[in-house]
Amino acid sequence: MSDLIEPRLSKGFRDLFAEEALARQWLVDTVRGVYEGYGYAPLETPAVEYRDVLTGEAGQEARETMFTVSNPEAEPLGLRFDLTVPLARVVAQYPNLPRPFRRYQVAQLWRADKPGPGRFREFAQFDIDAVGVPSEVADTEIIAAMCDCLIALEVGDFRVRFSSRMVLNRLLDYAGIPHDMATDVFRVLDKLDKAGPEKVRLELTTGYTDASGDPIRGVGLASAQVDAIDRFLGIRGIARGEVLSELGRLFADVPGAAEDIASLDLISRHLYALGYGDEVVAVDLSIARGLAYYTGPVFETVLVDAPQYGSVFSGGRYDGLVARYLGEQVPAVGASLGIDRLLAALVDLGRVPLRRSTAKVLVATMDEALMSEYLDLAFTLRRAGVATELYLGGPARLGKQVKYADRLGIPIVLIYGGNEHERQVVTVKDMAPGRSLARTIDDRATWREERPGQREVPRGELVAGVRQLLAEMGDNGA
C-alpha cells in the first residue's frame, strides 16, 4: 500500500461538481447569447504562450504571479493570466484580420496569487472586445452589452460605473501633479472603495503604518494637491449629466478638459437614448482601474445587493496595447466578466438555479432479469426528450436508489418490478412530497402502501404519464 498516490490538488485549485458546473454553464450560455445577439464571434487562443509575449512591459506583478510552463524543447512558456494580452497578440500576428475585429472569449486563466476564501489560482473570465474602433459608439456598445448581460442573468440591481483615464490625466493637471506620477496616484485612488478616504489620503501624502505594523509608503503629494483631488472626488451625484456638468465647471480652466468631458457626455447621452438610465449606469469619478494599459473610458460594475464582491465586470478603452508588438496604436475597447466572482455573489444572493442532476427521471433497476426492460424504459423517455438517468449501480434495493435520486434532486423515480411487469404498468413516483421521509424506507412493499405521490401508468403511456407529472410539478419539460 505504500505505493499509493495521495489524491490531492495544489493550493488555490479546486474541482467543480454538478451544481456549480451547471450554474457556470448557465451563466456562460446566457452571456454568450447576449454577445452573439450583438454579432460578436468567438476566438480561442492557447492557454500556453511565450512568457515575453504574455508579460511584455507588464508590471512586476504579472511576472511574479505567472505559472511558468516548460515543453520538451525547454522554451520559456507560461499560462495566460488574462485574455486581453492574447487578443492584442492575435491582432498583431494576423495583419489580414477583418477590422473592426470583434470577438468574445470565455476561458480559464491562471494567476499564482495568494489563495484565500473565494480566491483561486485557476478561474474563468468572459471577455468581450472590439479592436480597431476609435469612437464613443464602441464604448457605448460595450457598456450596453455589460448591462444586457447582467439583465439577462437577472442579477437584481446593479450599477455600471464609468469614468475616463483622460479625465484622470486632466485631474493631474488641475492638481498640479506631474504625469510621471500617474501610475502611483491612480493605483492608490483605486483603493478608495476598500481602504476608505482617510487611508488613501495618507498614502497619497506621507504614508502610514497599517494594522499589521507594515509601513505603507506615501506617494509624496502635497496637501493642496490632495485637496484638489478631494474636490474632484467630491463631485458625486445620481444623474450622469449633472456630474459631468459640475466636472466641466471644476475643470473650466484646464486645457483640453472640455473635450474629454464631452466625450464622456456623448457616451452618456447615447446610453440615455438607448434606455440605459442613471439607475443602471453612473458616472463615478472615483474609478481609476489599476491596469496601466487603459487610455480612455474605464468601467466597473457592482451588484447593489452584494457590494462586498467588488467589481464583477470591468473594462475600458486601451488604445496602446497592440503597440507592444506592432509599434503602432490600435484603438480598442472591451470588458471582462469575472465568472467565478459573479457566480459566488449570485449563489450568495440565491439568484442562481442550482441543480445537482440534469435528469428529470431515474429508472430504478431492481431485478437482474428485467435489465433489458429498464434499458427500454430509459431510452423510450430519452428519445421523447425527457432527460433520464438509468440507475447503473444495480440491480440494487429500491430504497437505496430512492435515496440516490433524493440526494441528486431527481424529481421522478420509475419503479418496475415483477408485479408491474406482469401487469404491464410502470409506477411513477413523485419524489417531492416525502423527500425526507424516503430516506428511512428501505423496503419496497412497505413503501408502496405508505407513500402517496406515486401512480401507476400503463407501460404504453409512459411518456405521456411522465410528461403530465412534470407539468404538474411546474416543469416545462425543457
Place this chain on the structure above:
Amino acid sequence: MSDLIEPRLSKGFRDLFAEEALARQWLVDTVRGVYEGYGYAPLETPAVEYRDVLTGEAGQEARETMFTVSNPEAEPLGLRFDLTVPLARVVAQYPNLPRPFRRYQVAQLWRADKPGPGRFREFAQFDIDAVGVPSEVADTEIIAAMCDCLIALEVGDFRVRFSSRMVLNRLLDYAGIPHDMATDVFRVLDKLDKAGPEKVRLELTTGYTDASGDPIRGVGLASAQVDAIDRFLGIRGIARGEVLSELGRLFADVPGAAEDIASLDLISRHLYALGYGDEVVAVDLSIARGLAYYTGPVFETVLVDAPQYGSVFSGGRYDGLVARYLGEQVPAVGASLGIDRLLAALVDLGRVPLRRSTAKVLVATMDEALMSEYLDLAFTLRRAGVATELYLGGPARLGKQVKYADRLGIPIVLIYGGNEHERQVVTVKDMAPGRSLARTIDDRATWREERPGQREVPRGELVAGVRQLLAEMGDNGA
C-alpha cells in the same frame, strides 16, 4: 522599435477564429445535449495537477509528453493530458460522492507530442464516464450514448467497433502466450489498421527494418503463436451475434472464455433491443486500444467516409484506475470524443455549418451626425432577437462596410443616410445576390441605382421588414 515583442505561438499551438470556434461550440453543445438527456452532469477539474497524481504508474510516454508547470512554491506540477486520470483522482479524493458517479467533462488537454498536420499540443476532448458501475448495462449505455452523439451531429455513416480486453487475455491463453507479454502484444496489435497485417506479423515475431532504416524490435512470438492470433483475427463478419458464436467455437477449450464472450454478447443483445444494429455497432476482434488501464470492453469509432482520421471516439471499461490512489478496484466505464479530430473530419466532409459571424444584420455607419440613429437601429433589432452588428469602425464609406459584411458572411446590411433619414425609411440590402460584384462598388449613389436585392422599409417597420427578408432567405431566425 527594437523593444517590440514578436507576436507568435510555440509550435503545436494555434488560434481558433470564428468559423472553427463556432463549429466547435456547435459540436460541444450538441454532445452536451445528448449527455444531459442521459442524465449525466458536468464536472470541472483544474488544468494543473501534481505530476505524480497525473502520471501514476502511467507509461514513460505520459511523462515524456507532459508539459511541466511551476508555481511560486516550486511544486512539481503539470498540465493534464487526459480527463480520465483527473476523474479517478476525484473519485478517490471525495469518498462521499454519490455512487454511481456519472459525469461528463469537456476540456482542453496538453501533450507535447511531435506536432504535425492536424496534430496539436493543445486539444479538446469530451469525456463521458460512469464510475461504480459493474454491469453490462453500463457498457451498453456508453456505447449507445456514443452512437446518439454521432447521430445528433449528423456525421453520416459511422461504425462503433467493440471488443474486450478480457477476450484478448483469453487469446493469450489460446495462443499460449504468457500474460506478462500482454502489453507488448496488444501494443503491436493496436497498429493493425495503420501498419497492416504483414508488418504486425513481423513485429510480433522477429522485428524488421522500417522504410527509414530504423530497426523495429520484434516481440519474439513463435510462428505458431502468431498463427493462432491470425485465426482469432480471421473471425470477421457483419453480424455481431455471428462473430461472437464463431469466437465461442474457436475458444471452446479455453477456460473462462465462454463467460467473457457471454458478457460481450449481452451488451450486443441489449444494443440490438434498443435499435443499435450491426450497421452502427460491430464486434471487431482486431481492436486492442493501446492504453494499459482497460480491463473489459473497449470501444472505438470510425467515420465510414473518413477512415483516414482513425478513431474519433474511443473508450472502454477500466476497473483498476482508481486503485492507483485508493488501493481498491472501482468499476468504471467511459468514452472520449476527440473534438479536434472529429471536427477536422466533418469540415473535410462538408458536414459542419461554417459561419464567420454570428450576426444576421450589419448596420452601416456612414454619417457621424446619425450615430445615435445607428445605435437605435441596432438595438431595436437586437431587442427583437435579431443578431445585429453595429459597424464600429465608422463613420466610413458604405462600400468598405459592404465589403466587410461580405467577408464575414453577414447576409443583410442596413443603410441609413441623410436621404433615408429625411424620409424615415431604412434601406435593407440582401447581400446574397451580388456578393462578388459588391466588392468593386465604393460609391453609394451608383450602387443604389444599379443593385437589385435591396428594398426600402419604413423605419417603424424595420423589425418586420428584416424578419421577412430573413424568412425569404430560408433563415428561421434562430
